[in-house]
Amino acid sequence: MPTGTSVHVSRRVDAFSYAIRNIVAEARKVEAAGRRVQYLNIGDPVQFGFRTPPHLIEAVERAMRDGHNGYVPSAGIEPARTAVAEEYTRRGMPVTPDRVVITSGTSEGIELALSVLADPDDEVLVPTPTYPLYTAVLGKIGARAVYYRTDPTRGWQPDLDDIRSKITSRTRALVVIDPNNPTGAVYPEPVRRELIDLTERAGLTILADEVYGDVAFDAPAPLLGSLAPDAAIISFSSLSKAYLAPGWRTGWLVVSRSPRLDEVLAGVRKMADGRLCSAGPMQYAVAPALNGDRSHQREFVAALDARAALTTERINAIPGMHCIRPRAAFYAMPKVDLPPGRTDEEYILGLLRTQGILCVYGSGFGMPADQGYFRLVFLAAPDELSSVFDRMATYTAEFLGTA
Numbered sequence: 001m002p003t004g005t006s007v008h009v010s011r012r013v014d015a016f017s018y019a020i021r022n023i024v025a026e027a028r029k030v031e032a033a034g035r036r037v038q039y040l041n042i043g044d045p046v047q048f049g050f051r052t053p054p055h056l057i058e059a060v061e062r063a064m065r066d067g068h069n070g071y072v073p074s075a076g077i078e079p080a081r082t083a084v085a086e087e088y089t090r091r092g093m094p095v096t097p098d099r100v101v102i103t104s105g106t107s108e109g110i111e112l113a114l115s116v117l118a119d120p121d122d123e124v125l126v127p128t129p130t131y132p133l134y135t136a137v138l139g140k141i142g143a144r145a146v147y148y149r150t151d152p153t154r155g156w157q158p159d160l161d162d163i164r165s166k167i168t169s170r171t172r173a174l175v176v177i178d179p180n181n182p183t184g185a186v187y188p189e190p191v192r193r194e195l196i197d198l199t200e201r202a203g204l205t206i207l208a209d210e211v212y213g214d215v216a217f218d219a220p221a222p223l224l225g226s227l228a229p230d231a232a233i234i235s236f237s238s239l240s241k242a243y244l245a246p247g248w249r250t251g252w253l254v255v256s257r258s259p260r261l262d263e264v265l266a267g268v269r270k271m272a273d274g275r276l277c278s279a280g281p282m283q284y285a286v287a288p289a290l291n292g293d294r295s296h297q298r299e300f301v302a303a304l305d306a307r308a309a310l311t312t313e314r315i316n317a318i319p320g321m322h323c324i325r326p327r328a329a330f331y332a333m334p335k336v337d338l339p340p341g342r343t344d345e346e347y348i349l350g351l352l353r354t355q356g357i358l359c360v361y362g363s364g365f366g367m368p369a370d371q372g373y374f375r376l377v378f379l380a381a382p383d384e385l386s387s388v389f390d391r392m393a394t395y396t397a398e399f400l401g402t403a
Contacts (some may be wrong), residue, residue: 012140026349027358036354038388040377043181043330044246045300048070048379052244053296056285060063060248063284071131072280074273076252077134080286084252087290092226093235096243099255101268105246106236109253111137113207113234114173118143123170124207127161129333129365129373131181131209147170147366155324156333158184160194167198179212179221182365182375183333184249184326186216189227196228205261208235209376211251214242214297215256216328217305225256229392232258239282242297293371304330307378307385314389320400330379336396338372345373348374350399355391 027037039047046145048051075081081097088095103109110133118124120142126134128147136147146166149159163174176195178187187195199206208224227232240252308326315323315334323334336347344361351357362373378385 012142017163023348023352023358023360023364024094025354026352030352030356037352037356037358038380038384039358040380040388041358041360041375043377045241045244045330045379046246049381050244050300050303050379053289053293053307055288055292056239056243056245057060059285059288061182061340063281068281071279072277072283074275074277075159075269076100076278077280077283078329080252083290084254088223088225088235090253091223093223093229093254093256095254095257099257099265101253101255101272102278102283103236103238103251103253103272104211104275105240105249106238106251107133108235108249108275108278109251110134110207111208112268112271113236113253113264114138114143115141115207115263115271118172121170122172122339123168124173124175125166125171125204126175126366127158127177127180129182129362129367129375130175131177132364132366134175135347135366141360143172144170145366150180150185151184152324152333152335155327156180156183157187157191158195160191162197164198167202167204171202171204173207174199175207175209176224177209178224179210179216181209181212182331183324184329184331186218186221186327187326189222189323192224193227194290196224196231196233198232200228204235205232205264208233210235211238211241212239212329213295215301215304215330217301217308220325221328225254229256232260233257234264239285239289242300243285244300245282245285248285250277251265252284252286252288262275268397294305304378307380307382308332310382310385311376311378311389314386315392318389318393318396319402320396327379330377332376333365333373333376334376335401336372336374339400342399343369344372344374345369347372348400351392355395357388357391357395 081100085097149162213221233256235254240246312325320337348361363369
């Protein structure tokens with residue numbers, strides 16, 4: 001038997017990078033050296049004391065006790081698909097349950113859709129900064145992510161001219177993350193209509209990542225498909241964020257009623273068959289979530305809005321740092337004015353090693369490493385956030401040589 005020779009690893013592994021999780025390895029080293037680490041890298045509300053609504057937990061418990069612990073249909077149980085279809089129809093994007101697929105979180109829905117839409121060497125337009133799952137999946141399937149710009153001087157709004165300039169014969173889809181992760185931006189209706197118009201003219205599909213729609217601070221964000229129900233739009237959402245159940249991995253993919261997407265839907269359902277199904281008992285919480293009490297969302301959104309205000313105020317008070325106020329979700333994308341030759345990763349690793357604060361460098365979201373952006377999760381309690389910003393100010397002064 002051969003010894004000493006490593007087993008071959010597929011090249012697709014090199015193309016797969018997910019900075020939000022990858023940086024945790026560095027945090028573990030810091031913890032091993034005896035320093036406590038505050039994890040501000042992953043948007044998990046439960047880890048910061050927010051609790052899953054009791055009626056959702058009861059629905060899952062009841063399903064388990066009633067024996068719903070076997071495989072379920074690949075596309076999801078009928079009550080969950082119907083509840084999603086009715087919710088979308090109420091919100092202006094009429095669909096039938098057969099155009100809904102229940103997925104293992106939004107992440108699986110994104111992977112299913114990209115795998116069906118894009119062949120190797122095809123192109124998909126993704127925003128920068130982006131959510132790195134898109135680029136990771138595209139790397140894995142051999143397709144190419146083409147970054148389009150969002151403009152920090154306009155509150156991180158998409159640069160429509162830049163999008164138009166990057167559409168080619170190889171472009172298959174446009175990713176729209178609204179409300180946005182990682183910036184917390186919410187797009188106004190005129191921008192959303194222009195995004196739909198340009199994709200329809202180009203014959204593209206919009207992948208509408210709408211998981212934060214119910215945690216926009218001013219009001220729930222309308223579904224993109226409500227502006228054009230017949231446009232080629234695939235929407236993604238889940239119980240993870242607005243319903244405070246990220247560990248359940250229960251999401252959905254909704255294909256608009258456009259006949260242009262019928263074959264795409266068939267492809268998604270075929271690929272969904274191959275993974276059998278998403279977790280069954282958790283699907284029994286979808287209908288109670290969408291049709292039941294949502295009072296927890298008012299408290300949750302108010303808490304996030306207050307944290308966003310605190311985060312923006314405190315970061316903008318640190319010399320050499322700037323932050324655009326988020327309008328949704330629980331992320332901010334601050335910028336530090338890096339000295340020449342320094343990178344965002346250097347700043348973030350130094351912040352981790354000296355202060356025990358874990359954020360994610362902006363280049364992990366597709367930003368240039370020399371621009372100094374990073375993503376911060378502001379789910380922690382206000383007093384804990386204040387402590388974070390005190391220590392961030394100390395470290396930044398040292399890093400910039402202004403202490």
